Amino acid sequence: MTGARDQGDRVQKTDFPVLPRRCDVVVIGGGPAGSSVAALLAKAGIEVVLLEKARFPRNQVGESLIPHFWKFADLTGVSEKIEREGFITKAGGIIAWDGNIHQIAFSRFGYRRPALHVERDRFDTILLRHAESLGAQVYEQVSAKQIDLNHEQQVVVHYHNKRADTKSRIACRIVVDASGPSSLLANQLSTRRLISSHLKFIALWGYFKNARYLGLDGKSYGPEQLTEIQPATFVQSYKDGWIWHIILRNTTSVGTVIHTDRLKGMDNSGRKRFFLDTLNSMPYLQKLLAPAKFIDGSIQFRPDYSYYSTQPCGAKYYCIGDAAGFVDPIYSHGVQNAFYNAATAAVAIRATLHDPKNRERYSRICQSRMQQFYSFSRSLALGDYGEDSINRELVKSFMRSMPPLELELMLAASEATNRADNFRRLAHDAGLLAELYEGPDSCKAERMEALEL
Ligand SMILES: Cc1cc2nc3c(=O)[nH]c(=O)nc-3n(C[C@H](O)[C@H](O)[C@H](O)COP(=O)(O)OP(=O)(O)OC[C@H]3O[C@@H](n4cnc5c(N)ncnc54)[C@H](O)[C@@H]3O)c2cc1C
Structure with a gap:
């Protein structure tokens, strides 16, 4: 893209991409969380600018995807592109x-x-290009540095454009931090906690x-x-x-x-x-x-492995995916969590843009949904999850609301390690263990005597 270089308020001709000065939503990070929220918002006609510090394709670990992810891929419309790959x-x-x-x-x-099993550099690129094809304005090699939430009506994101080697800023109504484990905003707000x-x-x-x-x-x-x-x-x-x-x-x-x-x-x-x-x-x-x-x-x-944010959502910001929290990926829940957070945040952001006076309410609902999913993943992955940030009632209500098939699969998986006693206890307390998992037709993990290698 040919355009102009952004230097404060002056604009000058160069070969570097020109970033707009303002938009409705700035998304920071082009991993599964950022790409998906950008795709969903762009699809709804919202002006989205996505800043990604790397140049894609970029390396990423986390190659095993469980089959639940298709429903989120269907939601953004990217399923066919994934199938074609x-x-x-x-x-x-x-x-x-x-x-x-x-x-x-x-x-x-x-x-x-x-x-x-996906090569994440390729998978994440498909998601990012898909968001772009829906109208999200994607800028690679642009690193967000600071998020200023102190203005009444807007958020200002300060960034470094690596290709142009310039610093500038963009104003928006809502910012989404999908910066992965660097948790840009949670670190800035001091809300990030190690478990x-x-x-x-x-x-x-x-x-x-x-x-x-x-x-x-x-x-x-x-x-x-x-x-x-x-x-x-x-x-x-x-x-x-x-x-x-x-x-x-x-x-x-x-x-x-x-x-x-x-x-x-x-x-x-x-x-x-x-x-x-x-x-x-x-x-x-x-x-x-x-x-x-x-x-x-x-x-x-x-390093710096399992963590969460005490307040992933606010009236003008949403931290999603790994930027909001991470647990041991033993059950391949990371990308799933990123997709789920993106879908939930997109609903809340759309509602906020249409009805700004209720923005606090939408962000609270979104935060509670995200904490529900995070608590669910954590009770599954960690035998001892302590008390911090886990709300048992939220997990139980999440279990009751999820498709029985998905819960049944997770119950089967939980049986295969010694990590998930809490998880089964919660399913039991929610009245679901017997209903789903102990009946004659239930599906379970199958015991094997040995592997023939
Ligand atoms: C060892 C390990 C194994 C895993 N295995 C699995 C697995 O098998 N299955 C699974 O589902 N999950 C797995 N995960 C988890 C999974 O990789 C993550 O949960 C998932 O990548 C989260 O997506 P995301 O979009 O939130 O973050 P990311 O994929 O980390 O994307 C964040 C993006 O933000 C960009 N960024 C960062 N800072 C900035 C900034 N300041 N400005 C602009 N851009 C920025 C980064 O360059 C990156 O592209 C694993 C994780 C680990 C550590």
């Missing part, structure tokens, strides 16, 4: 936890549309070429068989934490989630050695990776 469709999961092995086949729960429990995790992951994978039958297959035999996401626990194995079209994502202390004082090469030694010591994983080659330089890690 030909991502790997997965049949379910195999979880080896504390010596017990469980298999979960999505088809047994009545799902007709597949779960996916106060002993579960202080860190994730360490990397990528392999030519790894074998598990089918739902518990047998291992070579990557050349992916077109005939659908893979399962494989999760295995061990004394320090748990690992994932997610086969993609050309690589395999393998990572471990462990207590922060285990990596204390390690530099890059220490982390790499620790990572490869750990994988090598795990009975099943070791076999899946035996013919594989580690891709040098692919190691990444994420």
